[in-house]
Amino acid sequence: MSKRWARTVALCKLLPLPGTVLMLVAAFGGLGPLWPAGLAVWVAGVAALFVRVRPTPREPVEVSPPVRGRWVAVNSPADRVPSHGVHAYGQTYAIDLVHHPDTEREWQGVRAAWPPARRPERFPGFGRPVFAPVDGVVVRVRRRSRDHWSRDSVPGVIYLLVEGIVRELFGPGRLLGNHIVIAMDGGGYAALAHLRRGSARVTAGQRVTAGEQIAECGNSGNSSEPHVHFQLMDAPHFLAALGMPFRFDRFEIDGGPEAGVPGGRRPFTVPSSAPTPETGADRRG
Template identity: 60%
Template sequence: MRSVVMATRLPLILIGIALTLTSPLHHEVWLSAGGAALIMLGVASAWLPIRRVDREPVTVLPPVRGRWLGVNSPADKVPSHGVHSNGQTYAIDFVYWPDEDVEWKAVRPWPMVQQPTAFPGFGQPVFAPVTGTVVHAADRRRDHWSRKSWPALAYFFIVEGPVRELIGPSMLLGNHVVVDAGDGTFAVLAHLRRGSVSVEVGQTVDAGDRVAECGNSGNTTEPHLHFQLMDRRRASTAAGIPFRFAGHATPGNGEPLVS
């Protein structure tokens, strides 16, 4: 059921909108009601864990080196990003923040937007958290400017974010790599820098191998790395899998992981 709903979310919503808007032309009230139901089903699919994966946490290596802060962490809440869609139930974001004496803030009143090169994480190396085979590698999407000021965040949450969520994984994850670790476990590294992916589909990687650089592509407010495990190759039909980092506790929101 989840596979059907998740893979057809955008068509469901578009059909629902079309039915609702055209129902007056046909003088059929049920078309409007049916359209509204399709819209609600499509939207609800992002939040409902329709298919549950009952598995123990998978041990992986941290995909970053240095001092990174956990954001939207499953150590604090599940689903960590507020939705179960696209395998994000246990996802975590990492923001590179090497200066312990300066507080990282999710929102900055000014400047309104910044180029990704203004952030210390942009271009930092990203490493494979598991040994396996690369089954997806994309790095053609642009690295956009930041969305950290209040006006930019309002646009991000009201307009950009929902549109990306509805369109699906390619718009959400931006440039990303998926590694098949076997046993129904797929590791995702997302929001990578355009042109930085150094692996190809079919290539075998070892845990700890460098695969790309941190970027600001996809559904992001600033350069960071999005990491998640899921049970299928395609995020649109996948459920999230819990994980633990070898030798490190999973950092909560704002807590550092130093590796």
């Protein structure tokens, strides 16, 4: 499938909302001629939802892990593709990283019903440093979204599902919360999302080096608890981007060195002295 066709389908999937708005305006605003146009837009958008977009196979890009310490990989492309259930917004190979320093118990994504929500400061990942995974130039920084209470209880998850639908109506920025997008040397873009409000240390146009701290882990956007959402994509705009596969250059599992993509919700550790990948075309494999 060509990139142009894939991008067209991705954009068409956003049409049901404006189509519905046009039909409502026509019905209640006395603008009858708009109703057929709204219906056509709505039908095109719904039809696009049933078109399967498969990413073009390509070699993974080697990057440096954006975190340090002990973490758990959730919604990992090592477990399924697309990792988040959709190809939209360049998320095909996205991964969620949750800080879990407790070696005595397993990480649980959903707790019992009480308490229904907790402050983000109650989680060990909140405020942890986030590092640039690649060498490149920052092209977008969003830093003003608030860090909300958790959605990791049974009622919280239900609320998160409804909240996610509402957030999506306002575009991917509301879903991602505070985020940073980096144009990678050699091509492609790295995105890190759900960052802590006001923690971004970089601005658009600034050059960064892999391993340099650029922000902190937060709980902004469509997030159940503080974590780092990381993905690679082939365009800077989430609406038109296609996901790109990646591999971490180094991490450890049970003390043994690994490389690739962690998965299976198995804890992994990134040493504070983790090396950074080679720059330029060599990193692309």
